[in-house]
Amino acid sequence: MLFFRSEERVREWCEALGVPLRxxxxxxxxxxxxxxxxATRLQPTSRRPQxxxxxxxxxSLGLEGDFWDPQSDRFGSA
Amino acid sequence: xxxxxxxxxxxxxxxxxxxxxPAPGEIARRVGCGVPEVLASYARLRxxxxxxxxxxxxxxxxAPPFSGVPTQHVSVVGGRRYFANCAxxxxxxxxxxxxxxTVESRCEQSREPLRLxxxxxxxxPSDWLFHCAVPAAHWWDDLVLT
Numbered sequence: 001m002l003f004f005r006s007e008e009r010v011r012e013w014c015e016a017l018g019v020p021l022r023x024x025x026x027x028x029x030x031x032x033x034x035x036x037x038x039a040t041r042l043q044p045t046s047r048r049p050q051x052x053x054x055x056x057x058x059x060s061l062g063l064e065g066d067f068w069d070p071q072s073d074r075f076g077s078a
Numbered sequence: 079x080x081x082x083x084x085x086x087x088x089x090x091x092x093x094x095x096x097x098x099x100p101a102p103g104e105i106a107r108r109v110g111c112g113v114p115e116v117l118a119s120y121a122r123l124r125x126x127x128x129x130x131x132x133x134x135x136x137x138x139x140x141a142p143p144f145s146g147v148p149t150q151h152v153s154v155v156g157g158r159r160y161f162a163n164c165a166x167x168x169x170x171x172x173x174x175x176x177x178x179x180t181v182e183s184r185c186e187q188s189r190e191p192l193r194l195x196x197x198x199x200x201x202x203p204s205d206w207l208f209h210c211a212v213p214a215a216h217w218w219d220d221l222v223l224t
Contacts, residue, residue: 034169
């Protein structure tokens with residue numbers, strides 16, 4: 001999970017490493033993900049988002065499809 | 079409150095206060111138990127995907143968003159420099175601490191430095207991008223690679 005200066009830099013990196021280009025995430029979307037995942041992490045009752053919660057969080061940010069599905073079997077068994 | 083929850087709270091409090099991973103003895107003192115009990119809790123918390131441990135079973139590699147080892151992703155909050163596990167977690171640290179800060183990282187391809195102020199409402203508009211090569215279903219297969 002890495003930062004890149006531009007889409008061109010992502011494409012260069014993927015090509016160099018033979019890695020598929022995945023959906024790109026904007027900085028404002030990444031902040032929303034960070035808040036959804038971690039804003040309560042220091043509280044006693046905090047826990048990791050469960051699969052249904054993950055899907056809802058991703059969908060609320062327009063991040064949909066098999067890549068964001070925590071239970072997808074499209075990429076092999078988890 | 080059960081022991082595992084006490085240990086989890088103590089681990090996160092330690093990271094937040096010290097900006098480094100705790101030794102098992104430090105958690106034992108915070109919780110008021112022995113090191114063997116802490117290590118038993120660590121193993122259960124690993125199984126629950128709360129912590130990621132080094133192979134020794136007692137050194138914390140990750141208590142997301144905090145990293146137990148130095149990385150290229152740093153969150154500066156309240157004068158402390160916290161290592162994050164990844165780009166996502168570098169935003170997660172100021173989010174978890176509920177404080178303003180600065181994220182320092184880099185473009186993985188060009189190595190251009192990134193320095194981004196994080197306000198209470200997040201970072202200012204930026205055209206930098208985030209890319210994750212591993213699908214969500216496989217993030218915990220190898221969390222270090224992810």
